[in-house]
Amino acid sequence: MDSMTVFDLSVTDALLSTTRAVRKRLDLERPVPRQIINECLDLSLQAPTGSNRQGWSWIVVTDAEKRAALADLYRKGAGTYLQDAEQESAAQNGESQDTRVFSSALYLAERLQDVPVHVIPCISVDHLEENPPRAAWAGVMGSIFPAIWSFQLALRSRGLGSALTTLHLRCEDEANQLLGVPDGVMQVALLPVAYTIGTDFKPAKRPPASEITHWEQW
Numbered sequence: 001m002d003s004m005t006v007f008d009l010s011v012t013d014a015l016l017s018t019t020r021a022v023r024k025r026l027d028l029e030r031p032v033p034r035q036i037i038n039e040c041l042d043l044s045l046q047a048p049t050g051s052n053r054q055g056w057s058w059i060v061v062t063d064a065e066k067r068a069a070l071a072d073l074y075r076k077g078a079g080t081y082l083q084d085a086e087q088e089s090a091a092q093n094g095e096s097q098d099t100r101v102f103s104s105a106l107y108l109a110e111r112l113q114d115v116p117v118h119v120i121p122c123i124s125v126d127h128l129e130e131n132p133p134r135a136a137w138a139g140v141m142g143s144i145f146p147a148i149w150s151f152q153l154a155l156r157s158r159g160l161g162s163a164l165t166t167l168h169l170r171c172e173d174e175a176n177q178l179l180g181v182p183d184g185v186m187q188v189a190l191l192p193v194a195y196t197i198g199t200d201f202k203p204a205k206r207p208p209a210s211e212i213t214h215w216e217q218w
């Protein structure tokens, strides 16, 4: 580590480049201690929020019946989307990264109820005007997704994994009722959380930043 480097880059770069959406390699048998979830949530709350409002709340679901109900809503929300997408991708691209993603997503949809912990990040929307402009939505979503990603990084550092999912939000009203979410609060995701089977994850294939970066002007 040279004297100008603040953190050990071999560690931080590996964390940033190998924190993947984990589905097939979630360990459905190993219990997750409450303490670990609390620790990772405490770290996630260091994330930035618009106006330093910190309008976030988190629902952690371990109750088996509630997880089953959430999994039902997730599948209802998904409809045939995942099957259709997997078939279409397999027909067009064969065994590509996209085909693997949809196969993995289908696996998760079938087993979501068995993932030991469901974490649902929520954000306050009670300050939003009617039909908010796009800038307001940027403020709302931008005030919870940094924390979600920090939570996922903290999990990965401790040998756990998760996948950011949103399909149950298509049944938002039913999910609000199930979880007692008050008016003025919006669920933004559902993160199935478990220990991972093995801890070796690889960077994904992504096009180089140079292809999508515009210096000084678009």
Ligand SMILES: Cc1cc2nc3c(=O)[nH]c(=O)nc-3n(C[C@H](O)[C@H](O)[C@H](O)COP(=O)(O)O)c2cc1C
Residues within 6 Å of the ligand: 019, 020, 021, 022, 101, 104, 105, 108, 163, 164, 165, 166, 167, 168, 204
């Ligand atoms: C806004 C958002 C919504 C997502 N919704 C879902 C989802 O409902 N179900 C799912 O299995 N994955 C979902 N994902 C995960 C993506 O499929 C995943 O990030 C992508 O396949 C790339 O894989 P990687 O994260 O391992 O690089 C979502 C990701 C984002 C950012």
